[in-house]
Amino acid sequence: MYKPISILPALFSIAAIMAGAAPATAQEFPERALTAIVPFAPGGSTDIMARSIAAVAEAQLKQNVIVKNVAGGNGSIGAKEVQDKRPDGYTVLVAAENLATYRVMGVSQLSFADFEPIILLAREVPVLVTTPDSRWKTVNDLIKETKEKPDQVKIATTGPTGISGIVATILGTKFNMVPFKSAGEIVTAVLGGHTDVATVGLIAAADYVKAGKLKVLAVVDGKALPAHPEWPALGQVMPEYNKQLPWGPFYGVWVKKGTPAPIVAKLKDAFSKAAADPKFVESVTKKEMLPLNLMGKDAVDYADAFSSKTAWLLYDGGAAKTSPADLGIARR
Template sequence: MIKNVKRFGAALFLTPMILLGACGGGDDSSGASGEEAADYPERDIKGVIQWGEGGATDNISRTLAPLAEEELGGTLVMENREGASGATGAQYVYDQPADGYTLLFGAENPNLYQVLGISERDYLTDFKPVTIIGQSYAGIVVREDSEFDSLEDLIDHSKENPGDITMGTSGEGGLPHVASAMLQAELGTEFNQVPYDGDGPLATALLGNEIDATVLAVSAAQEYVESGDFKMLAVINDEPLDSAPDAPAITEEYPEFEKYLPWGPFQGVFAHKDTPNEIMDKLTESFEAAQEDEEFQETLENLGVNPLNINGEEAVEYLEQNQSTSTWMLYDAGATETSPEEFDIPRVDEE
């Protein structure tokens, strides 16, 4: 059974100086010996969710954790360490010994940290993917009683009244931030952006009338849409989704977004880059088997998540493609002045 511990809050933003000055994590010498790896796990494993409660990453992680426990033969103690667009949790995991006893349950954001100047941490250089669970999609949502009944209504109002619409975001590199950058670049919109710590707090803020609109993973928004609390004005995709049949694809009204698509958030589990191979093998095998559970597969389907369950080199290639697509999309949209080229990130068509 998963042990729930007190959620750990963190400052919403960390300065690059703090992030860059954090200790550099473990190395091979701090990892487990061959004998220790054979007995792994001998104690509780900490699962660090880089976003707050109630969001897509939190929900998927906490659903998968008990299934992984059964395969591992150990206990996963899950906790939320949100803040700085997920960089607080990522840095924390990186700073722990590379022994497989601290895992990062994360989303796509670390792929963008470097070009946005948020953190020097990066999935491809600082972590090993245990598994990429699945890819989901983003939806633009408002309250059910909102004056905006279509995406066109929202866009037109924003263009005619710059800064009047309060758009909730999850910080730089989060879904609302990236989506807002695309909207501004292509349509000339301007929102008053207010940051929160992930999908859960964003949904609460929208319910509480603190914000006018936001962008959520469809998996996090769907329950509110089905309960009649939210309207989903569009999905950021080039075709409608079976999980959100009433929400049109953004390209139906604005075909200029086709060049950015397909694109969407993902969830995965990551270990420190220096974690011993023997422990990585056990983690990979356990999480792969856990995701084959039929009820878990149904859960992902109901949430509108495309199951991937990939690891090893396939997962690395997926991360590389996602990073190339996302970073160049932000750069081309004018959301960052730092070119991905500075970090040797090629365009997808140049790989």
């Protein structure tokens, strides 16, 4: 039944893999397949982003980029896995803004400071939605009511660290925050009348708005979206919120700190070219996201500013017990 002869080559190939390649020099990099770790389950927005960029980056790197989902702990388990690997550039992290929340929430000790950004790809714009038959015509009406009757208006969130939870904190008024598991569940909760309003990334709501089943009260951003000028921007109708805006999820590619500079440079080159690929650009536009394309110091600054803003919002909103000040995160 078993033929040892046919097994030997397989064993050799495995042995070759086990032995591992000697540390690559930058000239040769990459000489084997890369692993892109996605710290969320397959099918989520980070996963889709990773699979889209991996497919175009392969052509640039002339190597396979294997997407591996390491879900759990709001993304901290996957981030930890990248930290546990050697900083040789063969393991990249395709992640989202969540890294900013781990330390204040006590989930993990990791933060953006432990990673070196290759590129920040795109950001998502949150929209505040309700049903078309709702009693609020504008976002001002809604905010007025939450101030008059605190804790009565139900906002669907994905927990305090999710988009909706943080936007509710930005709005600074008292909502009854009803937590759900995913953006999809949030939208259903509003459609089914189980909650009154919700904030989701535009992609999760766009089709419902088009079909007339949801209404956009405000785009949570400083300016109206070029593609949808008819929706009011929060920063324009209520300028007092401008100091907190823009706030929203973003997606990017990182490697472990300590990866040799020439390898980082090669990765930056490959991923920036991949991000400019028309196919990728189209996928970003189709997802109703805004391209960021930030690298180097710009990327670090963007993530730092975001981290500080988010950490303080979580602390001020009461969701986080650890003060950002104790972690050395300055208020900006």
